[in-house]
Amino acid sequence: MPSPFLTPGESALADNVALLHLRRDDSMPTVLRAFDDKNEGYKEGKVSNTRFGSFPHSTLIGQKWGSQIAASKVDTGSRGRKPTKRKAEELDASTGADDDSASTKTPVAASSGFLHLMYPTPESWTLSLPHRTQVVYTPDYSYILHRLRARPGSTVIEAGAGSGSFTHASVRAVFNGYPGEEPATKKQRYEFHEQRAGRVREEITEHGLDGLVEVTHRDVYEDGFLLGDPQTGRSPKASAIFLDLPAPWLALKHLVRHPASGGESPLDPNSTAYICTFSPCLEQAEKTIRMMRKLSWLNISMVEVQHNRIEVKRERIGLDCDGIRGATVFPKTVDEAATKLREDDARAKRFRLGRSADEEASANENEASSVKEPAGPLYSVGRLVHRSENELKTHTSYLVFAILPRDWTEEDEQRCRQKYPSDK
Numbered sequence: 126m127p128s129p130f131l132t133p134g135e136s137a138l139a140d141n142v143a144l145l146h147l148r149r150d151d152s153m154p155t156v157l158r159a160f161d162d163k164n165e166g167y168k169e170g171k172v173s174n175t176r177f178g179s180f181p182h183s184t185l186i187g188q189k190w191g192s193q194i195a196a197s198k199v200d201t202g203s204r205g206r207k208p209t210k211r212k213a214e215e216l217d218a219s220t221g222a223d224d225d226s227a228s229t230k231t232p233v234a235a236s237s238g239f240l241h242l243m244y245p246t247p248e249s250w251t252l253s254l255p256h257r258t259q260v261v262y263t264p265d266y267s268y269i270l271h272r273l274r275a276r277p278g279s280t281v282i283e284a285g286a287g288s289g290s291f292t293h294a295s296v297r298a299v300f301n302g303y304p305g306e307e308p309a310t311k312k313q314r315y316e317f318h319e320q321r322a323g324r325v326r327e328e329i330t331e332h333g334l335d336g337l338v339e340v341t342h343r344d345v346y347e348d349g350f351l352l353g354d355p356q357t358g359r360s361p362k363a364s365a366i367f368l369d370l371p372a373p374w375l376a377l378k379h380l381v382r383h384p385a386s387g388g389e390s391p392l393d394p395n396s397t398a399y400i401c402t403f404s405p406c407l408e409q410a411e412k413t414i415r416m417m418r419k420l421s422w423l424n425i426s427m428v429e430v431q432h433n434r435i436e437v438k439r440e441r442i443g444l445d446c447d448g449i450r451g452a453t454v455f456p457k458t459v460d461e462a463a464t465k466l467r468e469d470d471a472r473a474k475r476f477r478l479g480r481s482a483d484e485e486a487s488a489n490e491n492e493a494s495s496v497k498e499p500a501g502p503l504y505s506v507g508r509l510v511h512r513s514e515n516e517l518k519t520h521t522s523y524l525v526f527a528i529l530p531r532d533w534t535e536e537d538e539q540r541c542r543q544k545y546p547s548d549k
């Protein structure tokens with residue numbers, strides 16, 4: 126089944142993951158189910174209970190993405206009633222990423238609101254996924270994938286996989302077809318925590334990413350990155366590597382062109398390898414850089430992504446804001462205060478009568494308190510100010526980037542000699 130993360134199509138299908146968008150920064154991921162086996166197959170399918178009402182999945186399946194869906198008018202009966210503690214725990218355990226269970230614990234009134242049905246994206250998944258670990262956020266992974274030259278057809282290694290935030294963004298970056306279609310690529314992920322590796326595998330299946338992402342349960346410090354047997358296994362032939370590990374320098378010995386073990390290199394022999402490591406401490410970054418130098422990585426650089434949203438507005442001096450958010454300037458003298466009060470009164474009167482400033486000016490020709498609108502270019506009205514909003518979620522870490530060129534071969538040498546015969 127196509128993944129809604131990659132090719133969402135026009136409408137929401139059964140057994141696909143969808144986002145129930147409740148309001149800004151509040152979405153609930155759920156797998157749409159036409160039958161609810163936990164409730165003996167209610168014909169409305171599974172029911173998602175939210176703070177804005179109950180949504181039987183029969184009202185969601187088949188709807189166009191982006192549709193506004195009203196909450197159920199029907200009392201959802203036992204599904205609206207508070208489940209026993211044991212039942213709630215069972216639901217929690219069985220639904221995993223699906224946040225429905227949390228809201229199932231709260232009794233919900235019938236038809237209390239609406240939601241928007243959205244297809245999932247890596248960005249929305251990052252904000253709504255169940256956190257098993259610290260995750261990589263959108264500002265970081267956008268930059269990382271750009272620097273790793275991740276593009277359709279690339280193979281990416283990721284270790285550790287953790288909560289799968291980076292995975293969804295990177296599989297979209299390299300996607301160029303489903304298994305069985307041509308061409309299709311695979312992304313390799315390694316995770317040494319058994320339960321996390323298991324949960325990640327389940328998510329990959331639920332999200333339609335089987336065959337595009339391969340999850341290996343492995344300690345990469347010890348066993349490296351070959352697929353199958355750590356010594357004699359197959360090379361994933363990766364051109365991009367992302368290490369989100371506590372000690373990335375311990376994994377670097379496996380990311381070489383000619384492993385000391387004599388086994389295959391996990392790197393693509395025909396491509397430059399691009400690497401990024403993600404470490405919260407400078408000491409970790411330093412250790413990584415030292416090891417990279419020893420192992421002949423080049424162009425080593427360290428970056429910290431500091432993402433701020435900057436709000437720019439014009440501060441109108443001596444005037445009320447009149448629709449400009451937050452630009453109120455307080456008067457400094459009694460005269461200024463009296464003038465401002467008169468202006469406010471006049472503006473309020475104008476508003477009540479539905480008159481423009483010109484109409485008001487001619488109507489009040491003789492009135493001493495007539496209000497003058499600011500004239501002239503915009504800059505004369507006030508100065509531009511900006512303020513940064515720290516509302517975008519990100520996790521500050523030091524990103525170390527480097528590249529490892531491919532081997533220079535005899536054929537390269539011959540080609541070069543033919544092209545530049547005069548070079549000695």
Ligand code: SAM
Nearest residue numbers: 261285287288289290291316317318344345369
């Ligand atoms: N990149 C993930 C994301 O975006 O959701 C988060 C990764 S989390 C910060 C680090 C992960 O590395 C943990 O899940 C941990 O179990 C795993 N890990 C730690 N040491 C490891 C090792 N030696 N081999 C493989 N995975 C390891």
